[in-house]
Amino acid sequence: MNRVAELKQQLKPGKVYRRENLTRYSNAVDRHLAQLVDDGTLEKVASGLYYFPKRSVFGAVPPEDEVLVRSFLKDDHFLLTSPNSYNALRVGTTQLYNKRVVYNHKRHGEVDLNGKKFFFHKTPYFPKKATLEFLLVDLVNHLDTLAEDREMVLNNALAKGKTMDYNKLKYAVRKYGHSKTKKLLQPVLQQMNPKQYAN
Template sequence: MARVNELKRQLKPGQVYRREDLTPYSNAVDRHLAQLVRDGTLQKLAQGLYYFPKKTAFGTPPPNDETLVRSFLKDKRFLLTSPNSYNTLGVGTTQLYNKRVVYNLKRHEEVTLNGKTFFFHKTPYFPKKATPEFLLVDLVNNLDSLAEEREQILKNILAKAKTMNLAKLEHAVDEYGHSKTKKLFRPVLAEMKKTRHAQ
């Protein structure tokens, strides 16, 4: 019992832990984790992944996606986004997707964590934050996989691109665009440069 209490003392409300994070505090970590799950102290989210709930006046909220992904990857270098983010661009995308995309340096797989599906895409190229320029490029990268009216959306994308900051858009295209995406944006960027020089 003393070892279980020692393990409990290491836990912070609202945090997600991997099994190996807790092994230094237990001489029988699997047995102790099973015990803490049984008594409701911990929630098991996936194989080897546990959540210490933070109790509030409104009950026990689930871990937020950022905390979940950070613990799963054992890395804070990732970008968590969703196709729903494209709807903020105002280019005509309207679908809602129950899909979370994680650009990261380590994993390329589909994983269910706490009942949610995350699509991990391993790539060295992603920004710290999903800027409008990145989202526009990312939308073109992924347009074929979305349930949208492709031709009309593409027209809207090219019109939207012309209203954006040239340097930021050019950087996003160069850094994050697939080859087809770069080809699509090339004439638009050239036109934007020409217009800027003419002013």
């Protein structure tokens, strides 16, 4: 068995590999990776990142966004979301955005992974899961980036906030809200629970 075949034996369909993790299986990893890309075994999804596609009756299955981000960051500490997630709030956001946002502790900036654009935001605080309270705060944080009628969306968001769990919303505002967002949502919290908010 030649060295390329040996390297290929280590690969599992559906996984994304970093070049550095494959050096132990090859004495000429760049040449061997180039051969595997040329023969269609691997797809290069970013600098130093390679995908071994799963196959279905329809052809190669693209890697999941979370798999790409996890391999790129080399850890699980991130939250992958999108402005499309705001639609769950039912506050008037109806546009479909081809945008992926990654809250994380390591990287900041726009990165192309497998032909998709990911916007990495380095921040100390983000939840493990995008709750409705987090999404509301995140929407107000990024209101200026929305394509919809922003005044209408904001008014709807403030009204939606009043229907949420007070403690969960208060925590999300304090933990994730920008200063402008905190000012906008403070009256909502005060109205929901004036006594507790005053303490």
